[in-house]
Amino acid sequence: xxxxxxxxxxxxxxxxxxxxxxxxxxxxxxxxxxxxxxxxxxxxxxxxxxxxxxxxxxxxxxxxxxxxxxxxxxxxxxxxxxxxxxxxxxxxxxxxxxxxxxxxxxxxxxxxxxxxxxxxxxxxxxxxxxxxxxxxxxxxxxxxxxxxxxxxxxxxxxxxxxxxxxxxxxxxxxxxxxxxxxxxxxxxxxxxxxxxxxxxxxxxxxxxxxxxxxxxxxxxxxxxxxxxxxxxxxxxxxxxxxxxxxxxxxxxxxxxxxxxxxxxxxxxxxxxxxxxxxxxxxxxxxxxxxxxxxxxxxxxxx
Amino acid sequence: xxxxxxxxxxxxxxxxxxxxxxxxxxxxxxxxxxxxxxxxxxxxxxxxxxxxxxxxxxxxxxxxxxxxxxxxxxxxxxxxxxxxxxxxxxxxxxxxxxxxxxxxxxxxxxxxxxxxxxxxxxxxxxxxxxxxxxxxxxxxxxxxxxxxxxxxxxxxxxxxxxxxxxxxxxxxxxxxxxxxxxxxxxxxxxxxxxxxxxxxxxxxxxxxxxxxxxxxxxxxxxxxxxxxxxxxxxxxxxxxxxxxxxxxxxxxxxxxxxxxxxxxxxxxxxxxxxxxxxxxxxxxxxxxxxxxxxxxxxxxxx
Numbered sequence: 001x002x003x004x005x006x007x008x009x010x011x012x013x014x015x016x017x018x019x020x021x022x023x024x025x026x027x028x029x030x031x032x033x034x035x036x037x038x039x040x041x042x043x044x045x046x047x048x049x050x051x052x053x054x055x056x057x058x059x060x061x062x063x064x065x066x067x068x069x070x071x072x073x074x075x076x077x078x079x080x081x082x083x084x085x086x087x088x089x090x091x092x093x094x095x096x097x098x099x100x101x102x103x104x105x106x107x108x109x110x111x112x113x114x115x116x117x118x119x120x121x122x123x124x125x126x127x128x129x130x131x132x133x134x135x136x137x138x139x140x141x142x143x144x145x146x147x148x149x150x151x152x153x154x155x156x157x158x159x160x161x162x163x164x165x166x167x168x169x170x171x172x173x174x175x176x177x178x179x180x181x182x183x184x185x186x187x188x189x190x191x192x193x194x195x196x197x198x199x200x201x202x203x204x205x206x207x208x209x210x211x212x213x214x215x216x217x218x219x220x221x222x223x224x225x226x227x228x229x230x231x232x233x234x235x236x237x238x239x240x241x242x243x244x245x246x247x248x249x250x251x252x253x254x255x256x257x258x259x260x261x262x263x264x265x266x267x268x269x270x271x272x273x274x275x276x277x278x279x280x281x282x283x284x285x286x287x288x289x290x291x292x293x294x295x296x297x298x299x300x301x302x
Numbered sequence: 303x304x305x306x307x308x309x310x311x312x313x314x315x316x317x318x319x320x321x322x323x324x325x326x327x328x329x330x331x332x333x334x335x336x337x338x339x340x341x342x343x344x345x346x347x348x349x350x351x352x353x354x355x356x357x358x359x360x361x362x363x364x365x366x367x368x369x370x371x372x373x374x375x376x377x378x379x380x381x382x383x384x385x386x387x388x389x390x391x392x393x394x395x396x397x398x399x400x401x402x403x404x405x406x407x408x409x410x411x412x413x414x415x416x417x418x419x420x421x422x423x424x425x426x427x428x429x430x431x432x433x434x435x436x437x438x439x440x441x442x443x444x445x446x447x448x449x450x451x452x453x454x455x456x457x458x459x460x461x462x463x464x465x466x467x468x469x470x471x472x473x474x475x476x477x478x479x480x481x482x483x484x485x486x487x488x489x490x491x492x493x494x495x496x497x498x499x500x501x502x503x504x505x506x507x508x509x510x511x512x513x514x515x516x517x518x519x520x521x522x523x524x525x526x527x528x529x530x531x532x533x534x535x536x537x538x539x540x541x542x543x544x545x546x547x548x549x550x551x552x553x554x555x556x557x558x559x560x561x562x563x564x565x566x567x568x569x570x571x572x573x574x575x576x577x578x579x580x581x582x583x584x585x586x587x588x589x590x591x592x593x594x595x596x597x598x599x600x601x602x603x604x
Contacts, residue, residue: 052354093521177582194496195496196497198594203585214397219521283429
């Protein structure tokens with residue numbers, strides 16, 4: 001794996017290009033070899049009920065790779081295989097925070113939808129991965145949250161003191177839980193729809209991110225009950241079905257690819273976002289926090 | 303003005319309280335003296351057409367105080383006095399970025415709605431204020447964006463090298479412009495509805511923030527044209543009227559107050575957000591970026 005320090009790359013660049021490339025141009029012209037296909041077996045496809053105008057609403061979630069959160073992800077695969085989410089709903093939409101879905105009666109033992117057998121209780125220790133040679137990547141910047149915010153195989157990762165963990169950027173998907181840290185099964189999920197709530201890092205398990213259709217979650221009406229839960233069943237958007245993409249008919253499987261965060265193209269993209277000079281920018285920022293460096297993801301070509 | 307370094311306050315606190323207060327509890331119990339009333343003359347009230355269910359949609363924007371962006375704010379006051387926005391619309395909604403409103407034909411000289419007389423061209427230099435004794439405040443943290451991110455009279459402010467400027471946090475409102483930096487009149491406005499796009503700091507004028515009703519902007523359908531502009535007139539939500547609140551009948555004037563960022567309550571709130579220990583938090587972050595420390599604002603009591 002080729003490791004590149006973005007700060008070094010920026011320093012080594014010619015002093016001032018005549019026409020610096022915008023981040024989008026760098027992504028558009030990145031060589032095919034810098035793109036990594038996402039396996040359909042790592043995609044969770046959630047189909048919501050159509051909107052009032054009859055428009056289909058699909059949300060595609062990429063699941064995180066090892067070594068992160070794999071216990072919960074095993075549960076999520078079991079829940080999808082059991083068709084458990086079919087007939088559940090979007091239950092909470094809180095502005096500048098999260099959209100949450102699952103069983104609207106999950107908190108009520110008498111009414112709760114039974115979970116499929118075989119789900120595992122994942123221990124608190126699984127919120128962290130070991131930060132060793134398996135998780136070493138580009139060090140972008142220092143933040144108050146960690147010694148280093150980095151990218152690893154396409155994901156935003158925090159790292160400190162030998163541990164590494166995923167970061168709550170916009171669109172990331174996590175596992176709701178009760179007070180004890182080992183109570184999240186994966187049946188109750190949420191997606192971030194606001195400024196990165198990084199106080200949740202290391203406190204809730206992140207299992208993936210929305211890579212397509214987030215507007216089908218983020219533009220839903222906000223709930224009016226405490227924590228912005230919906231008040232009535234009529235407000236809750238039904239979830240028609242949720243499947244691992246590789247369990248769908250081949251023609252229906254979504255295909256996406258991401259720009260390798262270990263590529264020179266990504267380093268150039270990140271440097272250009274941190275120091276915008278193209279088009280109307282008159283005062284480059286000189287830096288960027290990791291959640292303002294979204295990993296480019298697009299439908300797979302060809 | 304009492305200045306408090308939040309890091310110092312945290313260090314001086316007892317080693318570990320038995321029941322640390324959650325940020326919301328600190329805000330709820332802050333003394334009345336720590337709250338500052340917002341003058342109705344500093345509020346811009348925008349009433350959108352009712353939604354499909356007939357529900358009224360109001361957006362309340364607090365305008366920034368001196369020394370920031372006052373040239374554009376003078377224009378905004380003139381535009382509101384001329385009722386210029388009445389009959390314009392929301393024209394662009396881009397996920398995890400901005401909602402933009404004004405004249406949908408503003409780019410077409412033949413069709414553009416004439417601006418009221420007397421608007422001023424505000425020079426590029428006005429993107430920055432002088433950082434001297436008039437703008438000195440709590441230093442929260444260092445970021446890659448500036449030598450120091452601070453709060454000043456209730457607003458998130460970046461500061462470096464003798465200059466200070468407002469920060470593009472969630473909900474902040476700015477002035478759209480064309481390529482030349484002095485082309486924004488204030489007629490075309492946007493609000494941030496995603497992760498802080500801090501690359502815009504010092505590149506576009508910020509004039510205020512949405513303090514009530516942001517869900518009436520952030521939950522709108524996303525546009526499908528380039529830059530997420532709406533394609534058809536039918537998609538654009540009409541703006542019925544926009545007024546400075548003090549020009550409304552007294553009974554209709556919204557009244558809000560904010561928690562003074564120079565108060566000990568705010569310092570305690572920020573420290574508690576940066577190091578959550580209450581309720582289910584098992585791993586305090588040890589810090590927070592400035593946009594994850596939203597200034598508490600509420601309807602005025604009494």
